Structures are given as C-alpha cells and as structure tokens.
Amino acid sequence: MNQPIISIKNLNLYFGKQHVLKNVNIEIPQNKVTVILGPSGCGKTSLLKTMNRLVDLHENVKISGQVFLDNEDILKDNVDITRIRKKMGLLSQKPSPLPMTIFNNVAYGMRINGIKRKRKLRPLVQKHLIEANLWDEVKDRMNDPASRLSIGQQQRLCLARGLAVNPEIILADEPTSALDPLSSTIIEKQFVELKRDYTIVLVTHVLRQARRIADYIVFMYLGEVIEQGPANEFFENPREEKTKAYLKGAFN
Amino acid sequence: MMRRIFKIIEERFFYGLMLASTAFLVALLLFIVLIILYKGLPSLSWEMVSQTPKGGYYFGREGGLLNAIIGSLYLATGAVVIGLFISLPLSLAMNVYFRNNKKLVNAIRFVLDLLWGIPSIVYGAFGFTIMIYLGIKTSLLAGIITVSIFILPIMVRAMDEIMKQVPLTLLESAFSLGSTNTEVAFKVVARQCFPGIVTGVLLAFGRGIGDVAAVLFTTGYTDNIPTSLMDQTATLPLAVFFQLGSPIPEVQSRAYAAALILTVIILLISVVTRFLSRRYYKTSIK
Ligand SMILES: Nc1ncnc2c1ncn2[C@@H]1O[C@H](COP(=O)(O)OP(=O)(O)OP(=O)(O)O)[C@@H](O)[C@H]1O
Numbered sequence: 001m002n003q004p005i006i007s008i009k010n011l012n013l014y015f016g017k018q019h020v021l022k023n024v025n026i027e028i029p030q031n032k033v034t035v036i037l038g039p040s041g042c043g044k045t046s047l048l049k050t051m052n053r054l055v056d057l058h059e060n061v062k063i064s065g066q067v068f069l070d071n072e073d074i075l076k077d078n079v080d081i082t083r084i085r086k087k088m089g090l091l092s093q094k095p096s097p098l099p100m101t102i103f104n105n106v107a108y109g110m111r112i113n114g115i116k117r118k119r120k121l122r123p124l125v126q127k128h129l130i131e132a133n134l135w136d137e138v139k140d141r142m143n144d145p146a147s148r149l150s151i152g153q154q155q156r157l158c159l160a161r162g163l164a165v166n167p168e169i170i171l172a173d174e175p176t177s178a179l180d181p182l183s184s185t186i187i188e189k190q191f192v193e194l195k196r197d198y199t200i201v202l203v204t205h206v207l208r209q210a211r212r213i214a215d216y217i218v219f220m221y222l223g224e225v226i227e228q229g230p231a232n233e234f235f236e237n238p239r240e241e242k243t244k245a246y247l248k249g250a251f252n
Numbered sequence: 253m254m255r256r257i258f259k260i261i262e263e264r265f266f267y268g269l270m271l272a273s274t275a276f277l278v279a280l281l282l283f284i285v286l287i288i289l290y291k292g293l294p295s296l297s298w299e300m301v302s303q304t305p306k307g308g309y310y311f312g313r314e315g316g317l318l319n320a321i322i323g324s325l326y327l328a329t330g331a332v333v334i335g336l337f338i339s340l341p342l343s344l345a346m347n348v349y350f351r352n353n354k355k356l357v358n359a360i361r362f363v364l365d366l367l368w369g370i371p372s373i374v375y376g377a378f379g380f381t382i383m384i385y386l387g388i389k390t391s392l393l394a395g396i397i398t399v400s401i402f403i404l405p406i407m408v409r410a411m412d413e414i415m416k417q418v419p420l421t422l423l424e425s426a427f428s429l430g431s432t433n434t435e436v437a438f439k440v441v442a443r444q445c446f447p448g449i450v451t452g453v454l455l456a457f458g459r460g461i462g463d464v465a466a467v468l469f470t471t472g473y474t475d476n477i478p479t480s481l482m483d484q485t486a487t488l489p490l491a492v493f494f495q496l497g498s499p500i501p502e503v504q505s506r507a508y509a510a511a512l513i514l515t516v517i518i519l520l521i522s523v524v525t526r527f528l529s530r531r532y533y534k535t536s537i538k
C-alpha cells in the first residue's frame with residue numbers, strides 16, 4: 001500500500017463513562033474506497049465523527065490517540081478545525097439539509113469559501129447536483145425549501161453540498177440507506193467515479209454493497225477494529241473468527 | 253369492562269377541560285376587545301389619529317393624539333432595535349459558541365429570568381437614576397434606553413428558547429462543511445430560528461409600546477411630536493393613563509379610544525411582520 005492519507009493511532013473515545021472506540025489503529029489509502037463494516041452500535045459513526053472532529057460538539061467527550069491527516073495530527077488543540085473539516089466532507093447518517101433553498105444549500109459551502117457571485121455559483125451548483133444524481137429532479141425547483149425534498153433526495157442533496165466544499169476526503173455514513181436499489185446503484189457508481197479525485201471512507205451495513213465498491217475494508221466490533229485489509233483478501237480469506245461469523249451473517 | 257368505561261370517562265373529562273379553558277381564553281379576549289370597542293369607538297375619529305392636542309384637549313376640546321402615537325412608535329422601535337442588537341448575538345452565543353459550557357449558559361439564563369421577573373416600575377426608577385447620574389433630561393432617548401433594558405431579557409429568553417430546540421444534527425451538518433462558529437450562528441441558526449426571532453421581537457415590541465411604568469419618569473410628556481432624541485415625548489400608555497383619571501366622561505372615553513389605537517397598532521405590526529417574513533418560515537427545518 002502506498003502512503004496512507006489518514007492514519008489513526010491508538011485512538012480511544014469515551015462518551016462519558018462509555019468506552020466507544022477502543023485502541024483503534026487504521027490506515028486509510030488515498031484515492032480508494034475504504035468501507036467500514038460492523039454491526040449496529042459498534043462505533044462506526046463515532047469513528048467518522050472523530051476523524052473530522054465533529055465529536056467536539058458533544059458534551060463529556062474524551063479522546064486520546066492520534067489521527068494523522070497528511071502527516072498532521074488533527075486531534076491537537078491548536079489545529080484549525082474549520083480547515084480540517086473543509087478537507088473532509090462528512091455525509092451524516094440522517095440527511096440534514098440547511099434551513100434554506102435547494103440552491104443555497106449547495107451554494108453554502110462555496111459561499112463560505114469566498115465564492116459569492118450568482119453567475120459563478122450557478123454552474124458549480126449544477127455540476128455538483130449532477131454529480132450527486134439529483135439535478136434532473138430539482139432543476140425546476142431550485143428555490144424551494146430543501147426540507148420539502150424526500151429523504152432520499154435530501155441524502156443526495158447533502159452529497160452535492162459536501163462535494164461543493166471541494167474536500168479531499170469524503171466520509172459517508174450509510175449514504176444510500178434511504179435510497180431505492182436503483183438510486184443506490186447509481187450513487188455507488190458515482191462513488192467509484194469520485195475516487196479518482198477523492199479519497200472515500202464509507203460506512204455501510206450492506207455486505208453486497210461493500211463487495212461491489214470497496215478497495216479496502218475495516219471491520220469493527222464493539223468499538224474495536226477486528227480486521228482490516230484489501231477487500232478481496234477480506235472477503236476471500238478472512239483471518240479472524242469474528243469476521244468469518246460476520247460474513248456468514250451472524251451479527252445481523 | 254370497567255377499565256374501558258373509565259378510559260372513556262377520562263378521555264371525555266380532559267377533552268371537556270381543554271374545551272372549557274380554550275373557551276374561557278377566547279371569551280376573555282373578546283370581552284376585553286369588546287369593552288375597548290364599546291367605550292372607545294364613539295370618540296375615535298380621524299381627528300384623533302391625525303392631529304396633535306390643541307389647547308384644552310385634555311378637557312375635552314379639539315385636537316388628537318398623533319404626538320403620542322408617533323412617540324410610542326419611535327420609543328418602541330428604538331428600544332426593539334437596540335434590544336435586537338444585543339439579544340440576537342447574546343442568544344446565538346449562548347447556543348452556538350458556549351453550548352458546551354452548560355454552567356455559564358445556565359447562569360445567564362437564571363439571571364435573565366430574574367430580570368424578566370422584575371416589575372417595569374423598577375426599570376423606570378432605574379432609568380431615572382441613570383439619567384440623573386448621566387445628566388440626561390427626560391427625553392425620548394432616556395425612554396428608549398429604559399425600555400430597551402426592560403425588554404432585553406424578554407427578547408433574549410424568547411430567542412434562546414427557540415435556539416435551544418435546534419437539532420444537533422443541523423449544527424453537525426453546518427460544522428462539517430467547515431463553517432466557523434460565527435457562520436453557523438448567523439447563517440444557519442439565525443435562519444432556522446427566524447420565526448422565533450420574529451416572535452421575540454414582536455413580544456418585546458408589544459410589551460415595550462404598552463408599558464406605562466418604564467416611561468413614567470423617563471420620557472416626560474408633551475403635546476409636540478418629538479423631532480430629536482433629546483426631545484420629550486408623549487406615549488399612548490401615558491395618554492390612556494392621564495385621560496382615564498379625568499372626571500370628564502368625554503375624556504375618559506378618549507382614553508379607551510387611545511387604548512384601542514394601541515391595540516390596533518400592535519395587531520397591525522404583528523400581521524405585517526409575519527406577512528413580510530413568511531418566506532423564511534418555509535425554509536426552516538421541521
Ligand atoms: N452522543 C453520544 N453520547 C453517548 N453515547 C453515544 C453518543 N453517540 C453514540 N454513542 C454510543 O456510542 C456507541 C457507538 O455509536 P455509533 O453511533 O458510533 O454506532 P454505529 O456503529 O454508527 O451504529 P449504527 O450502525 O447503528 O449507526 C453506541 O453504543 C452509542 O450508544
């Protein structure tokens with residue numbers, strides 16, 4: 001594996017007394033799709049939220065360990081968090097549009113990055129909505145409130161909004177959980193396309209989806225990383241007993 | 253069987269209670285409006301809202317209350333504008349910047365609730381003391397400052413209550429795009445809470461324009477329309493107060509007409525503001 005873009009070292013995360021991530025070590029390769037697998041409640045979302053320091057928003061959080069992004073430890077107190085977050089777009093598990101129109105949702109990230117002119121924004125908004133496979137459905141209702149979209153449309157809107165910030169890495173937390181099989185497949189293909197320009201870290205519950213798109217797999221169980229490695233090895237020759245059980249569907 | 257009957261009775265009982273209390277509230281509101289209409293409508297005239305008092309107005313002669321209407325509008329608008337400049341940043345700070353500092357935020361809330369509970373006459377006296385201390389005479393400015401202090405806790409707490417409800421997921425999605433605290437506060441939370449902010453402003457406007465005690469010692473009273481912040485000014489609540497105390501029935505009736513004007517102003521402002529801001533109601537995330 002070439003130089004990983006993110007490497008996580010001895011990461012521990014506590015919510016109050018609850019030990020949510022236990023001594024986690026992960027290396028995430030650049031321009032690949034890394035899929036995080038594991039049963040519900042094992043800490044996948046918490047891991048993503050630690051990577052872009054969204055856990056800072058929660059009370060009573062304790063973190064130890066290191067998360068290196070381009071050789072910079074982003075858990076240090078003195079890093080500019082907004083810069084880190086712009087590099088790592090996070091798509092949350094529950095889509096959460098901003099309280100504004102569809103257009104302004106996508107334009108938001110560009111505006112806070114200094115692109116203000118409507119004339120410049122319009123083609124970019126369109127480009128990102130096309131990337132997220134939403135353009136055709138919303139092109140005639142750009143000024144509608146985003147909250148009126150269906151959940152699946154909101155999920156894709158959030159993808160477009162995330163891409164508009166121009167991140168290097170996309171952290172996607174079950175980005176297709178509210179989509180029908182056809183739209184899921186389209187979004188999956190889109191992620192595979194996107195890995196040319198971005199590094200993708202994706203959480204999913206759907207094993208088949210992981211098989212289709214993953215280059216690299218991280219398998220977690222109860223806050224620990226049980227096994228990680230290239231996808232074909234992981235699926236063909238799992239080393240750990242727990243992985244074998246999981247692949248047989250034991251925890252689902 | 254018994255349980256089922258009991259459930260039905262319980263259901264009926266609370267339904268009835270709900271109906272009764274709603275009816276009571278509506279009746280009370282109607283009653284107040286009817287009294288004001290009944291007593292005030294006969295002496296309400298175009299003259300009253302378009303002219304200032306001529307000599308002898310307060311003994312039942314000609315003239316109107318335009319000075320008090322304008323004075324009240326200036327006063328309440330000025331106070332609300334000052335209030336907004338302080339309450340909006342403060343409530344946003346409490347819910348964005350300091351949201352994890354629960355001790356600090358709860359202390360602020362506690363102080364604001366205490367301030368809210370203080371009767372307006374105390375604010376009036378306080379304003380009066382400050383005026384003497386600063387050497388300001390009774391004036392529109394003194395009234396605006398006093399009223400703005402008096403409505404500040406109302407505005408902050410009204411906005412704060414709404415901002416507390418902003419879902420964490422919304423904050424997360426705004427922050428995960430790389431927004432700074434200030435961007436999240438003003439571009440996302442303020443927008444999401446716009447309806448609540450409007451409500452807070454209207455509430456404060458209503459309280460400010462209607463209060464007698466806060467302006468009793470601070471604004472003075474004059475028959476002229478104020479032309480500068482340093483002028484004395486009349487206000488509608490004081491006009492009601494003075495006229496109601498008159499032994500002349502004609503003047504007493506004008507007091508109700510003034511109260512009617514006050515009510516209509518508050519109503520109009522509410523309706524117009526809500527109409528103008530309806531666009532923002534739609535984009536809020538439910
Ligand atoms: N804000 C929080 N406060 C306290 N505990 C939390 C918080 N968020 C998550 N947890 C706990 O941390 C553990 C891991 O949660 P997490 O959301 O990371 O799981 P997950 O793997 O994403 O699950 P799912 O697949 O169901 O989304 C759970 O036990 C959860 O209850």
Ligand SMILES: [Mg+2]
Nearest residue numbers: 044045093173
């Ligand atoms: Mg999750």
